[in-house]
Structure formats: structure tokens, C-alpha cells
Amino acid sequence: MIIGIPREIKQDEYRVAIAPSGVKSLASDGHKVLIEKGAGVGSGIEDEEYQREGAEVVEKSEKIFALSDMVMKVKEPLPQEYPFLREGQILYTYLHLAAAPELAAMLLEKKIIGVAYETVQEEDGSLPLLVPMSEVAGRMAIHEGGKYLEREKGGRGILLGGVPGVEPGKVAILGGGVVGFNAAKMAVGAGADVTLIDINLNRLRYIDDIFKGRVKTLMSNHHNIEAAVRAADLVVGAVLIPGAKAPYLLTRGMLKTMKSGSVIVDVCIDQGGCVETSRPTSHSDPVYVVDGVIHYCVANMPGVVSRTSTFALTNATFPYARKIADLGIEKAVMNIKPLARGVNVARGHLTHRAVAESLGKGYCPLEKAFLT
Ligand SMILES: NC(=O)c1ccc[n+]([C@@H]2O[C@H](COP(=O)([O-])OP(=O)(O)OC[C@H]3O[C@@H](n4cnc5c(N)ncnc54)[C@H](O)[C@@H]3O)[C@@H](O)[C@H]2O)c1
Missing domain, CATH: 3.40.50.720 (NAD(P)-binding Rossmann-like Domain)
Incomplete structure (x- = not known):
């Protein structure tokens, strides 16, 4: 799989969605990692650290979105990034869609598979990525x-x-x-x-x-x-x-x-x-x-405290990203229930009941969305 990590562009956001150790693991599993130039700088991680672990540093985020099967981010995409997202692409990030109807509509229209950190949920109701x-x-x-x-x-x-x-x-x-x-x-x-x-x-x-x-x-x-x-x-x-x-x-x-x-x-x-x-x-x-x-x-x-926060966040988010990369999204959500609960949109459907209700739109179970 090709996995892309753009630089975060939201104001005051200095975190990055992957640590150099994550790049090393993905590369050793045979995946290709593209990271935008300077993506880690706000967290004190230089491009060379990613390169040393096998990532390719790319000048423009546009190229990352264009080439990647899965895009890993920290914050939701901003309107200037909307045109870059491609149909069928996996987007793994904080999404907070319940309060973002415009973003939800775009992800549905582009048939993005959106896995939201905030709704990945364990059996006991806990939210490991929060x-x-x-x-x-x-x-x-x-x-x-x-x-x-x-x-x-x-x-x-x-x-x-x-x-x-x-x-x-x-x-x-x-x-x-x-x-x-x-x-x-x-x-x-x-x-x-x-x-x-x-x-x-x-x-x-x-x-x-x-x-x-x-x-x-x-x-x-x-x-x-x-x-x-x-x-x-x-x-x-x-x-x-x-x-x-x-x-x-x-x-x-x-x-x-x-x-x-x-x-x-x-x-x-x-x-x-x-x-x-x-x-x-x-x-x-x-x-x-x-x-x-x-x-x-x-x-x-x-x-x-962006450096601490980046490592704290990626310690929790990365294991799921690796599963998605290794197994493919369909097999990963079938095998890992907490991850399945993280999928908010897939193939043009809202697949998280609470998010669908908040947006006042129809809900479609994930298994059904993947069959269509
Ligand atoms: N400002 C920030 O940057 C930031 C960062 C992280 C989390 N948060 C927020 O901090 C809050 C707490 O998060 P958390 O992860 O600790 O949640 P949590 O669910 O782990 O803990 C909440 C606690 O509040 C208790 N509680 C509920 N009602 C109460 C009441 N009436 N009186 C006393 N205690 C009561 C619960 O029993 C529980 O122990 C959340 O709103 C979270 O979003 C803010």
C-alpha cells in the first residue's frame, strides 16, 4: 500500500500523523511511505529522520493525496485540501463529522473511507485514540x-x-x-x-x-x-x-x-x-x-507540547494504521471491531449511527456499505 502523510495546515497545529518508527515498520512490511517536506518540523522531527527509516519526502501535499491509497492526518481536511482527496481513498484522522456537515458531504460524494480517531472504540466503551x-x-x-x-x-x-x-x-x-x-x-x-x-x-x-x-x-x-x-x-x-x-x-x-x-x-x-x-x-x-x-x-x-503529543498520539493510532496497510481496510475492519467503529463514511454511506443521527442523515451498516 502507498501511505501518505501531508503536513498539517490547520492554524496552531504542530503535530504530525506518523513518527519515524512508524515509517520503519511500514517500510519493513513492504509498504511505501510518502511524507510531505517539513511535516514533522512542528514536532521537532526532521525530514532526514523519516528518510533514514525509508520514507520518501515529497515537496507538495497535492502529490501525496494523488498517489496514496491511505492518507494519515491529525486534523480533518480543510477546504483547500478537499479537491486533492480521491475517490475510494482511505483517510485516517480526527474527523469530528457530527458537527461538520460540509466535510461529511464531501467525503460521501468522493466515496472516501473515513476512519475517525475519535470513534475508534473498545468493547468496554473506551476511546483509545482520545x-x-x-x-x-x-x-x-x-x-x-x-x-x-x-x-x-x-x-x-x-x-x-x-x-x-x-x-x-x-x-x-x-x-x-x-x-x-x-x-x-x-x-x-x-x-x-x-x-x-x-x-x-x-x-x-x-x-x-x-x-x-x-x-x-x-x-x-x-x-x-x-x-x-x-x-x-x-x-x-x-x-x-x-x-x-x-x-x-x-x-x-x-x-x-x-x-x-x-x-x-x-x-x-x-x-x-x-x-x-x-x-x-x-x-x-x-x-x-x-x-x-x-x-x-x-x-x-x-x-x-506538540512533540510529546505527536508521539503520544501515534503510539495509539499507528497499530491500527499498520493493520489497515497490512490487511487492507475491508479485512482489517472485519477482524478488528474497535477499528470498524471508527469508520464514519465508506463508499458514499454514513456508517456510524451516532454521526448519521447528528447529521440528520440515513445510516448504513458498514458491512452493507462495503458490499455496494
Ligand atoms: N482542553 C483540552 O485540550 C482537552 C484535551 C483532552 C481532553 N479534554 C476534555 O477533558 C474532559 C475530560 O476527559 P477525560 O478523558 O478525563 O474523560 P473521562 O470520561 O475519562 O472522565 C470524566 C470523569 O468525569 C466524571 N464525572 C461525570 N460527571 C461528574 C460530576 N457531575 N461530578 C464529578 N465528576 C463527574 C466521570 O465519572 C469520569 O470519571 C473531556 O471533556 C475531554 O474532551 C480537553
Whole structure:
């Protein structure tokens, strides 16, 4: 198979869809890998590193789309890339089609086989290609929060770990899933006083066990959240109700009780945020202040740690790409159910029920789409 990796062109996107190790594996399986010149530069990977592992570096993305059986990307194609996609081509990337009717229409018209990272799903409902970015964002939340607690950044002038003889900073984490767990890990590592709040008692039991009591766990209710955020120097928002907007757990009223110069990092801002006063911000202008509390609400946090994020993402995405290349898409989805759930469009049909429903269009089971 010919596999092509164009350079990402979306603003502030520095990741790339393959690591040099992935090129080596594909080449050793007998595949040809084309990569656009400079595609890895935003992640600190030079063209020569890809070439050394067997990739051919191509000047123009147009040529990559024209020659490849499978195009691997990070973000959805942008309108300037639409004309390059070819009928029947496999596109393996984050697609988020439910909210992108125009993109969906183009992929359907061109009969693209679109495998969306975000809907690749294991039997237990987990989403393995979303986990790495939650790990990155959770760990970053403490890093960013700690930075804005510095006086010079407008914060309370607190070092999260304290020092002998001085109490540590207090961190309250709302939601103990992948983001919350990773935030807790970093906060504990920094020496902070950590409280984690979740609505799932089994999850709290797990966190209590894993951290051997080093993280205080609390059931999610108004009373506990109010007390935890009042005491906190840093609050991390990390809740998720799949498919729904995040609930406002930290209300405007609670915000008024928080200390001046304390910090909120609302990681779940991509689902609307769990803080009533949150609104999305960007890496170029990441924070704003309400009632003396610094709000950091960047919706694509992993973007600025692009090298780590590229390797984290490709560790998870590459094994599926290799299966598609080795087996062909039809055999791969037949053998690997999580991958089959990732196929959103195939041969002019919408093959993911939830995506079809969101777009208000008909759904066609994948097996049927492949028969037509
Ligand atoms: N800003 C970014 O750059 C960025 C990056 C990655 C992920 N995210 C977002 O972070 C959010 C969390 O992701 P995740 O992977 O940790 O999800 P997850 O499903 O692993 O965890 C969510 C947790 O929230 C808990 N929860 C649900 N309702 C709650 C409530 N009322 N009170 C307390 N806890 C509650 C759940 O029990 C679960 O443990 C998602 O919205 C995700 O999209 C943002």
C-alpha cells in the first residue's frame, strides 16, 4: 500500500500523523511511505529522520493525496485540501463529522473511507485514540496552573509543593477520569495537597487505592465542591458526560468565595466547561480574570507540547494504521471491531449511527456499505 502523510495546515497545529518508527515498520512490511517536506518540523522531527527509516519526502501535499491509497492526518481536511482527496481513498484522522456537515458531504460524494480517531472504540466503551490527549492535557493542567499561580502572572504567588516549614498549595480536581487522574498524578508529584471529586464511587475507590490515600477523594455534590473550591489555590475542571455538555459544577456563587489570585484550569472547556464563568481561550491569549480568579480555558491544550503529543498520539493510532496497510481496510475492519467503529463514511454511506443521527442523515451498516 502507498501511505501518505501531508503536513498539517490547520492554524496552531504542530503535530504530525506518523513518527519515524512508524515509517520503519511500514517500510519493513513492504509498504511505501510518502511524507510531505517539513511535516514533522512542528514536532521537532526532521525530514532526514523519516528518510533514514525509508520514507520518501515529497515537496507538495497535492502529490501525496494523488498517489496514496491511505492518507494519515491529525486534523480533518480543510477546504483547500478537499479537491486533492480521491475517490475510494482511505483517510485516517480526527474527523469530528457530527458537527461538520460540509466535510461529511464531501467525503460521501468522493466515496472516501473515513476512519475517525475519535470513534475508534473498545468493547468496554473506551476511546483509545482520545486517551493519549487526555493524558497530556491532565498532566499539563498542573504545569499551566502552577505557572499562573506565580505572582508575576497575576497568581497568589504559591509554589504548589511548598517547602519544609511552609504548607503546600491546595489543588481541587473536579472529575477523576483520564484527565483528572493524570492531573492528580502530577499534583502529587509536585508535592501539592490534592483533593479529587468524582460522581462515580468506584472511580473514587480506585483513586484512593492507587494513590494510597495521598489524594483525598470526595463524592461530587454541591456541598463538597463548594468547600473544596473555597480552599483551593488551583482548581482543575475534568468532568465528562459522554455526548453532553459538561455540567456547571463550579457556579458563579462559588467563584466569589475563591481566593484572589487562585487559578482555574478548565480542561473540559471543549465540552462547554464545568465552571459557569469559563469561555474558550487560545494558546496566544490563554487566560482572563473573573472575580480575581484566573481562568485558563484552552480547548486544544496538547497543541503546544506538540512533540510529546505527536508521539503520544501515534503510539495509539499507528497499530491500527499498520493493520489497515497490512490487511487492507475491508479485512482489517472485519477482524478488528474497535477499528470498524471508527469508520464514519465508506463508499458514499454514513456508517456510524451516532454521526448519521447528528447529521440528520440515513445510516448504513458498514458491512452493507462495503458490499455496494
Ligand atoms: N482542553 C483540552 O485540550 C482537552 C484535551 C483532552 C481532553 N479534554 C476534555 O477533558 C474532559 C475530560 O476527559 P477525560 O478523558 O478525563 O474523560 P473521562 O470520561 O475519562 O472522565 C470524566 C470523569 O468525569 C466524571 N464525572 C461525570 N460527571 C461528574 C460530576 N457531575 N461530578 C464529578 N465528576 C463527574 C466521570 O465519572 C469520569 O470519571 C473531556 O471533556 C475531554 O474532551 C480537553
